Amino acid sequence: MTKQVKAYSGVINAAIFVVMEVAALLMLSGTRSLQDIWINRASHRTHAALWRSGENIRNYFTLDKQNRALAGENLVLAEKVRQYEGKRLAIANGIIADTTQGEYRFIPATIVKASRNSQHNYIILDKGRADGVKPHSGILCSGGVVGVIDAVDEHYSYGLTLMNPLISVSARIGREGLVAPLVWDGLRTDRGLLKELPMYYDLHPGDTVFTSGFSTIFPPDVPLGTIMRPSEVDGSVQEAVVNLFLDFKSLRYVTIVENTASEEIAGLEKTEASE
Amino acid sequence: MRIRFYIFYIILVALQIVLGNYLDLTQYVTLCFLPAMILALPVGYGTIGVMCIAFVTGLAVDFFTHGILGLTIIALVPVAFCRRWLIAMVFGGDVLSRGEDISIDKHGLAKSLLSILIATAIYLGIYIVADGAGTRPSSFNALRFACSLVVSTVVSVFVSHILKSSDRWS
Numbered sequence: 001m002t003k004q005v006k007a008y009s010g011v012i013n014a015a016i017f018v019v020m021e022v023a024a025l026l027m028l029s030g031t032r033s034l035q036d037i038w039i040n041r042a043s044h045r046t047h048a049a050l051w052r053s054g055e056n057i058r059n060y061f062t063l064d065k066q067n068r069a070l071a072g073e074n075l076v077l078a079e080k081v082r083q084y085e086g087k088r089l090a091i092a093n094g095i096i097a098d099t100t101q102g103e104y105r106f107i108p109a110t111i112v113k114a115s116r117n118s119q120h121n122y123i124i125l126d127k128g129r130a131d132g133v134k135p136h137s138g139i140l141c142s143g144g145v146v147g148v149i150d151a152v153d154e155h156y157s158y159g160l161t162l163m164n165p166l167i168s169v170s171a172r173i174g175r176e177g178l179v180a181p182l183v184w185d186g187l188r189t190d191r192g193l194l195k196e197l198p199m200y201y202d203l204h205p206g207d208t209v210f211t212s213g214f215s216t217i218f219p220p221d222v223p224l225g226t227i228m229r230p231s232e233v234d235g236s237v238q239e240a241v242v243n244l245f246l247d248f249k250s251l252r253y254v255t256i257v258e259n260t261a262s263e264e265i266a267g268l269e270k271t272e273a274s275e
Numbered sequence: 276m277r278i279r280f281y282i283f284y285i286i287l288v289a290l291q292i293v294l295g296n297y298l299d300l301t302q303y304v305t306l307c308f309l310p311a312m313i314l315a316l317p318v319g320y321g322t323i324g325v326m327c328i329a330f331v332t333g334l335a336v337d338f339f340t341h342g343i344l345g346l347t348i349i350a351l352v353p354v355a356f357c358r359r360w361l362i363a364m365v366f367g368g369d370v371l372s373r374g375e376d377i378s379i380d381k382h383g384l385a386k387s388l389l390s391i392l393i394a395t396a397i398y399l400g401i402y403i404v405a406d407g408a409g410t411r412p413s414s415f416n417a418l419r420f421a422c423s424l425v426v427s428t429v430v431s432v433f434v435s436h437i438l439k440s441s442d443r444w445s
Contacts, residue, residue: 013323020348021349023345024349027348
């Protein structure tokens with residue numbers, strides 16, 4: 001007997017076997033209610049397992065869509081939290097008017113391309129001029145500052161990430177501590193360097209570093225990371241390695257943040273400079 | 276012609292029905308020699324033919340014994356389905372290719388006992404689970420399976436021997 005005939009015969013045998021077993025099951029379920037319940041229960045369990053598997057597969061293929069929806073939801077919530085935080089601080093400081101509300105505009109975006117292995121790393125996002133993105137806007141994610149938009153095309157934008165020596169973020173140690181520039185340490189995807197700290201300042205490992213809000217790019221109080229190891233530089237200043245909350249290796253969804261008052265501030269600075 | 280074999284086969288099915296109806300040893304023992312009878316069918320029979328015989332045999336036993344139609348069929352048809360594989364595994368593939376019938380006299384008690392043990396285990400495994408219908412604890416089912424397997428295998432060896440002897444006389 002050839003292999004093909006053997007296989008064919010095996011399939012027929014199996015099919016007849018299944019038919020006979022199904023017939024026996026039907027007889028069994030029709031004869032006794034106990035067996036009927038048992039068969040129904042087994043059938044329901046099988047259905048449930050099949051549906052669950054199907055649902056898992058469907059969920060897997062719609063993960064991207066769900067992530068986008070979550071990123072959008074996250075953006076709305078983050079904006080609300082910032083507004084409430086601004087109001088709270090304003091009330092705590094005795095300021096009546098709320099000046100923070102509506103100062104920043106947020107646009108969710110997905111990373112199209114990102115470099116991580118060179119010394120001058122960049123990022124390309126799927127949102128451009130048509131979506132309202134402007135150059136010199138900040139790029140944020142839930143883990144902190146990602147970078148700054150450098151150039152904008154119609155549907156895409158090009159940004160420099162924090163993993164680029166050209167980018168420096170104005171950071172503050174704690175909510176009300178010292179302000180210093182935060183740059184990339186040039187080695188790892190999740191490490192930064194807080195520079196130019198005066199010697200008298202007492203640094204504590206584990207202290208959280210936030211954005212200062214002194215630049216017109218990023219809103220204040222965005223958590224960036226925690227201080228790891230402070231060290232002296234030339235005996236005159238000190239610097240500290242910062243363990244960033246965000247890891248560039250696992251980045252996918254970001255938020256472009258635009259300071260709506262940046263042009264007004266820049267205009268004011270220009271007027272002051274000309275005078 | 277194997278008329279005597281078939282007469283003995285029918286008598287043994289009838290005996291199984293009688294035992295099923297009147298022999299009430301204990302709830303832990305289910306005496307059944309139908310798997311051995313399926314194994315004793317001529318090796319030359321194809322799987323489909325043996326499955327049909329198993330189906331009809333099971334139907335008759337179910338119909339005349341407890342009135343639970345399908346219970347014996349559901350356990351006996353898998354034995355028929357696995358029969359060729361079981362014979363090839365225990366007695367060797369040559370037995371199948373030669374179409375040589377298996378018997379205790381020819382192949383020895385050990386191999387016959389092993390084949391009957393496996394066939395009976397398949398049968399009892401399915402039968403006990405389907406009979407319990409998820410209402411009995413696993414420990415009870417396991418004990419029932421073990422006791423029934425021992426008793427049924429011993430009886431099945433004799434039944435198989437009787438069937439094969441009848442085949443020789445014909």
